[in-house]
Amino acid sequence: MAFCIAVIGKDNAPLYLATSDLERELDLQYHVHAALDVVEEKCLIGKGAPESKELYLGLLYSTENHKIYGFVTNSRVKFIVVIDSSNIALRENEVRAIFRNLHMLYTDAVCNPFYIPGEQLTSKKFDKAIQKLMTGNA
């Protein structure tokens, strides 16, 4: 369902990145990286009215093959999900659901007292859950 799920720290350093296709991982990384500009722009706009801040940023951009969606938490950790463009069946609501799940998983992972904020996420449990989420079985 999703090509790639990335968690990016508030200083825009990658915290976690999972792809369904290892061969294309680098390419997807490039795409995710390029999407950050728009995320930042959108965060900037949202900043003016914090109470009405929407965590879900919507479609960041789309290419021939991918649709890239963004989500930013209140702690400015960014989630980026790359989805196959050809999958028209996927609705925006489902993307939102993915992000909600992702947010929950992330919160759980970060709650680990041995995790130092700002470090890469290496939790196996988190990894497994993300893989599941990517295949759409979450």
Added chain:
Amino acid sequence: MRAAAVLSHVSAESAMSRPDYEQNALHHSCLLVLLRGVGPSRALVLQRAFEKVRRVNNIKVTDSSGVMRTIHFRFIHEHPVDHNDWGDFQTHRRLLGLITIGKFDNQTELNELCRQHESLKVRYGSTLYESRAIFFGPDAENNSLDIANHKDGVDNAQPLLQAMSEQGANTEAKIKVPEQQKQQITARLQDEFTTPSNFKSQAFFYREQDAYADLETRVGDFLHALFWVLESRRLERSREKPDRVSLLLAPFEKRDFVGLDMESRNNRKRCVGRVMKNLADLSLQAGLLDEALSLYHNANETLRSVGDSLWVGASEEGLCACSAVLLYPQLRTSPLRNTPEKWRASDATKKVNTPDVVGNTNGANALTSNSSSCSSVSSLVTSNSSASGTPTNSTSSSSTSTISVAHFGGHQRNGELPANILKPEEIPNFYRRAIINYSKYRNAATIETEAALKATRICIEQNRPLDVAMFLQNILYINLNMSEPDRVKRFEIITELYQQIGYQRKAAFFQRLAAQKHVQQGSQAPDWKQSYSLMLGSFTGYLLSLDPLEVLENAAGWPSLQIDLVQSLISAARRLGHSALATRHMTFLLQTQWNNMSATEQSEMAVQLQNLSAQCEGSPVPLVLDNGTVIPPANLTDLPYCLELVVKDMPAQLRPLRIKIAKADSGPFLFTPIHFNSVDRRDKKKDRNKIAFLWVQNDLCEVSVRLRNPLPFELAVTDMRLLSNGVVFESLPQTVVLQPHVPTHVSLHGTPMECGQLDLQGYSTHTLGVKSNCRLKHMHGRRLPPNYLVNVIPALPRIAIKTSLPQTATFSSMKKADIVVTSASLTLYNGESSSCTITITNESSSLPLEYVEVNINSNVEQKQQQKIFRIDDQALQAQLPVPPLGSIEFELLIYADADFVCPMPGGLLPQNSADYGASSPSHYSNISSSGHASLPLHVSSPHHRRHEQQNANSRSTISGAQQSLAALSLQPVGAGGSAGAGSQHIEAQLRLKYSGGEALTAGYCRQCAVSFNLELLPSAQITSWDVLPAEIASQFYLVLDISNLTAQEMSLNYTDNKNILIEAKESCRVPIPVDRCSLEQVCAARAAEIAENLERELCFRTQLLSFSDALSKLCSTHIAECVKINWMLTGTDIKGVASLRGIVLSHAMVDLTTVSPLQWSISFKDTLVQPHSEMICSVGQSTMLSITLTNQSLQPLKNLVLTIKFYQDYLNGMENYNLETRVAISGPCRVTIPIMEKHEQKQHNCSVIFFTPGRFKASIECATRPQQNNNSSISHSCPGGTNLGQLEVLAPQSVSMNAASAASFDEQQAHIWKFIPPIEVTVVEQ
């Protein structure tokens, strides 16, 4: 709505071949002029001409109605012909003018230039209004002045101008006049060269060195000409009857309308709408913005009603363009440069990782400018609608917007914007709609792309990054049938635009794509160079910088992307054939991404680097690319990984020391616990890099580095050198091969060539084929200071030292053994003297040795040391200075000083003196020998103890075997073993401090040492001694038992003329007559002792010296001074002197040694008894014995007891005192004398009767006994530490008694003075 259904079959070639990526909205209002250089040579002068022409990009024209219009021109370099075909669709796409610039040197070249100009004219002939040629001829040397005007240019211009003159007759004159002038000016060059006959354009001739000041006016005239033609076209169009207009077509539409009913109402409308739109375009170009706006609006409405999407889009775009011209005139003067600068400045290379700040500032900046321009516009709009005429001022006063109203043309001169203008926020929407309309036509893809780019630029100006992103993203969707280079160009332009809005990541993404496209597989001519520079350009987007240090500092970005990017950069550089760059980037990769790579990657990269550097060695110098980009050096700072760097002091013998100078008096306080400023302490911490010791100019210095090789294979590091700043430093290269993961110590050497401060910054390496400068400050994660500062002092001389003695095998174990440069060993018998010649050679080739200070340290006491070693310092100093490479010698005298006397237990005497004072002298040796075993030995050094043990050994043997001294003989104990054990080892260091040259004035010196190893062998030894009265009262006999401890026969010279030979290990007894110690000396000793005791008492010292101690010392030194025993080993020339220093005398001995205070005068039978005289008397006869005593001493003697005793000496050791039956004394034999004053005489007479004949001896002695009350006074004056209270009470008393007690010290001791020799009386029968 979609008209595309009808148009789908259109062939591709009618589409525009290439989008013009540079276009912006304002170009809609420009007249297009092709500015082209022709001919082969493109000298600098042409560039200047180009610039001059370009500068004339607008003209001001006053039209017939008196309105000032500003007409803008766009100079382009290239123009595809098929773009002209779209001239009907958008008039600004038509090429209207042509200017060629060329340079010629001769006629043929000029002909060629003309030909090219003509061919261009033909190429764009369909749309061209007018052309000009600018020719630069060769420098004139000899100008001929005859004038033959060339008329071709004028003739050629004529027909075109005529066409124009129909509309504006007034302009013709205007144009013609300058032409005449021009010809006058150019006449000279035209004389020399003539243009070919087929050249039908107007040409301007200049010489290269001309100022060509009139060029601009001429170009201006040319542009005026173009305008008027355009204006005529516009008027023509505007006068067309709406019902008679023909259908305007976009190129691809041509076949669509074949056979359609053009007279239908719909098509009529279409025709009208299109013409209206066309007229709007022309009006816009002609500077009639108001008209253009309303025409666009009308056309838009008309066309929309007939569903002509393409043209609706065009009219919408036209509206946007027209509004943009009004709203953003600044786009024209500096196309997109105002805003971009703003973005770039803040967004440069590094700050992207703090997006909040950057975003904010950017946003803020842009927003203010935007909002202000918006507000000004909106205010204008509103004010316009409310029909007030004044807001001009408000507009011009808004500083942020650069709208200059004067440019707007006639109607806008007062600053009012037309009411039907699009509001800024509407423009993107209109563009969006236009793009949607265009997108319905495949053939309009180029138009669509261009529209999107224009929209992007407007959005950038409006600071709407999200819209920009949207438009740019849209460009990618446009399915444009374009060539690969164009595709790349598209990516590049997208990159540029993203950069302008600060979307560095997006920009980088597309830049990288462009780079990849350049070298795509299957591409015919992969352009690695372009690819390379694009990739380099995308560095910032990935938070990489060319400078590795910056990257390491930031440590931000996505490592995997960074690694990938650098790797592709490396391969590009390699393909480019620029192996130096490839090596550099590989080094960069290793340096910056080391920590982000896995171990296998690390080693892979290292191997790759090795392979790359095999082609071109890397070195730490900046590389400059063709485009001027400087690639800063990259260094393998952590390969090998430096664990530790230690600056080493110089070797101890070369280490500079301060010459000690007497310290200036700094007051009584040497130390203060108060720190006046806490800065001191902080300084200590801060100066961790400051090295405490000094280095010396021109001397090799060392730094030790601990390195670890993080790679799994052997790493060879060659040419390792120290990097330094400050004084000139010559570093020696070092090569080392490091085993994987094993820390290795490497020593780096170098020589400072100047004095001053040396700043050690790190080291340079050459590893994996790359030279690197590894500076400490760049080594992170270790506790290394950024540099080390070492002070270098002026050069010091070096010396070499030689001794005349053989070297020792082992070095000494003394302190400071590290400064020892050479050693000497010597074996001496005790008492022997020797000398050692020490040669000092000044090894330095330029410095004199000016200062030498010698001192000796040894493991013996200072006093003894002074006896052993002697140096003639003055002789040494006299030889200074030593010139370079010169040498001096000096002598060290060595005397084997040792104790020749077996030490007597000193502690015994004072305690037991009372006992043996009472006993007869014959008991003495008995007591001493028997008491010896239990005596505490005075312990000093091990060898001494050994010595003593040996002595004790021998002594006990003596005491065990012999009872009397007479029979004493030494048993060789343990034969050779004892001789070896008896040898004494002395270690000494002769320390030399030396200096010279500047360093001496600076107060520095060096210290080195010669280690001496002396072995002192026992020679003669005095095992026991006694004092016997001599025949004369002024002398006594010192009887010594001397044993020869050597293995050779020894000849002993004990008085002036007496010699004795002693066999090896034998001993013998020698008597030596010695003068007694005079009374004056005794008195002096006593006085000194009293004074000392007094002082001690005042200081409440508990121990008082007893007088006898002082006296015994006095006697001991007296003997040591008087008696010198010379010995010589027969058969060799080894000889020496044994001294009796340290001989210990018992109390009785002391009495014999000193001159007696009592003078005896004894007469027997009225005759004075002479020593050894024979006295004869007969049995039964009474004989007078008269004894006279005189006190010779300075003190009175008290409590004397004079005793007379007769005895018989059997001469076998037995003496019989029981003579009651043989002799009787009439009168007391014991007489007590209570006091005897100074110089007082006492006489005692008695008579003796012998009853039997025989030989009798009389012992006459006078003894003193200490009195009871004196004892108590002593106890008073020596108060114990415990009874202090008692002391206080007693103190006054003791002080008052002091004088008395001091005077009577003598009496505290028991003394026995004998008359010697005893009187011998032979009694005969009558």
